[in-house]
Amino acid sequence: MNQKIAIIGGGAAGLMAAITAAGLGGDVTIYEHNSSVGKKILASGNGRCNIINTTATADDYFGTNPGFASYALEHLPFSDFIHFCHSIGLLLDIKDDGRCYPLSNEAKSVLYAFSSAAKIAGVNILTEKKVTMLSKNKESFIIHTDNEKKSYDKVLIATGSEAAPQLGASDDGYRFASSFGHKIIATYPSLVQLHLNSKIHHKMAGVKTFAEVTLYVNNKEVEKVQGDILFASYGISGLAILDISQKASLALLNHQIVMLSINLLPRFNMQELSDIFHQLITAVPNHTLETVLGGLVPAKTIAYLCEAAVINPAKTVSMLTLKEIAKLTQLIRNWKFEVNGTHGFKHAEVSGGGVATKDINAKTMESKLINGLYFAGEVLDIVGKRGGYNFNFAWASGMIAGKEMGK
Numbered sequence: 001m002n003q004k005i006a007i008i009g010g011g012a013a014g015l016m017a018a019i020t021a022a023g024l025g026g027d028v029t030i031y032e033h034n035s036s037v038g039k040k041i042l043a044s045g046n047g048r049c050n051i052i053n054t055t056a057t058a059d060d061y062f063g064t065n066p067g068f069a070s071y072a073l074e075h076l077p078f079s080d081f082i083h084f085c086h087s088i089g090l091l092l093d094i095k096d097d098g099r100c101y102p103l104s105n106e107a108k109s110v111l112y113a114f115s116s117a118a119k120i121a122g123v124n125i126l127t128e129k130k131v132t133m134l135s136k137n138k139e140s141f142i143i144h145t146d147n148e149k150k151s152y153d154k155v156l157i158a159t160g161s162e163a164a165p166q167l168g169a170s171d172d173g174y175r176f177a178s179s180f181g182h183k184i185i186a187t188y189p190s191l192v193q194l195h196l197n198s199k200i201h202h203k204m205a206g207v208k209t210f211a212e213v214t215l216y217v218n219n220k221e222v223e224k225v226q227g228d229i230l231f232a233s234y235g236i237s238g239l240a241i242l243d244i245s246q247k248a249s250l251a252l253l254n255h256q257i258v259m260l261s262i263n264l265l266p267r268f269n270m271q272e273l274s275d276i277f278h279q280l281i282t283a284v285p286n287h288t289l290e291t292v293l294g295g296l297v298p299a300k301t302i303a304y305l306c307e308a309a310v311i312n313p314a315k316t317v318s319m320l321t322l323k324e325i326a327k328l329t330q331l332i333r334n335w336k337f338e339v340n341g342t343h344g345f346k347h348a349e350v351s352g353g354g355v356a357t358k359d360i361n362a363k364t365m366e367s368k369l370i371n372g373l374y375f376a377g378e379v380l381d382i383v384g385k386r387g388g389y390n391f392n393f394a395w396a397s398g399m400i401a402g403k404e405m406g407k
């Protein structure tokens with residue numbers, strides 16, 4: 001007899017699981033509380049959808065046990081994923097660094113391909129249907145919505161995380177899981193902008209530059225990345241900041257001291273920068289410090305660099321002491337800011353924490369506590385780096401759950 005399967009959440013994991021289970025003969029219903037499925041797919045990658053990363057391994061993930069992701073990633077290697085995409089009419093553009101986008105360069109085509117494949121496979125997609133409660137009697141699971149209750153043999157919780165509530169994100173999955181005895185690891189925003197405890201960041205709002213950012217937690221260096229940074233009224237954003245945000249946000253959750261060091265000119269080492277300064281002083285001895293710095297760093301940062309170095313920006317460069325030059329070069333390469341928060345779930349791309357993986361079978365995605373209850377995607381305590389890794393785990397874990405439920 002066909003398995004009656006309910007999937008809560010029509011995102012990446014839910015759609016992949018639905019197509020897979022229905023393909024095996026399962027009688028599949030997706031419950032989605034948004035007016036349409038896949039809202040995050042549409043919004044992803046700035047509307048382009050960085051759909052997967054060809055190089056993903058468990059090392060690209062964080063969580064209490066990131067190794068949990070290994071089986072899923074090995075189960076759906078990139079060669080199989082591309083084959084699957086072809087089978088649903090989706091062609092991919094593979095970049096040199098392993099990121100992949102739809103060939104159309106539009107996230108829309110990913111959603112069309114997945115939602116059409118689900119419909120063709122016979123999946124019953126219910127939109128504007130919020131699951132309010134999940135319960136179980138002896139024979140079956142019961143999905144509760146506002147106006148009805150329906151019974152199913154198997155249920156997949158694929159409700160994602162709390163990140164980006166404006167796209168339908170909810171903490172419902174955690175609620176459903178804990179009602180069945182599952183432990184929830186504290187959640188925190190990741191791939192998110194950071195708030196700074198400084199009196200100057202808002203005055204530099206709009207400054208965008210390439211920098212090296214070093215993250216310190218309790219005074220210990222934990223990560224160093226290069227990329228764009230952007231000062232903002234609330235603090236700092238940019239790709240380099242998103243890349244260090246998982247460790248920063250987790251440290252804040254654990255009440256640790258979080259500092260950033262910004263190197264505004266990472267292409268030069270200390271000696272080279274010092275040499276450049278001295279060459280400039282020789283070339284233009286009568287110029288002001290402000291003018292000379294203007295050739296090196298963004299204009300809006302100069303007043304605050306000089307303030308931090310306690311040097312008057314109107315000073316003629318030939319009058320700078322060796323100590324002052326050393327202080328400035330050090331500051332340009334190591335400008336410290338205290339991080340005192342994140343920009344929150346509303347602005348985060350993903351969430352760390354979630355349903356504890358110790359109670360889930362990594363090979364089936366089934367609960368070890370409740371037979372017939374499955375989990376996939378971001379609702380689990382697995383979060384990836386930026387670069388297609390989060391969808392990667394959602395597709396892979398969704399496919400495993402779909403295969404198991406459809407059996």
Ligand SMILES: Cc1cc2nc3c(=O)[nH]c(=O)nc-3n(C[C@H](O)[C@H](O)[C@H](O)COP(=O)(O)OP(=O)(O)OC[C@H]3O[C@@H](n4cnc5c(N)ncnc54)[C@H](O)[C@@H]3O)c2cc1C
Nearest residue numbers: 009011012013033044045050131160168377378388390391
């Ligand atoms: C702006 C943005 C850009 C991103 N870009 C990328 C990218 O380029 N590459 C990448 O890898 N990752 C990206 N991500 C992350 C990626 O979107 C998620 O990791 C991925 O969508 C997780 O898939 P999921 O199926 O687990 O959850 P989701 O896609 O969030 O799906 C969960 C679904 O469950 C529904 N739901 C929740 N509660 C209920 C309920 N009670 N009843 C019914 N339905 C419910 C939600 O509406 C949602 O549709 C981005 C995220 C954001 C916010």
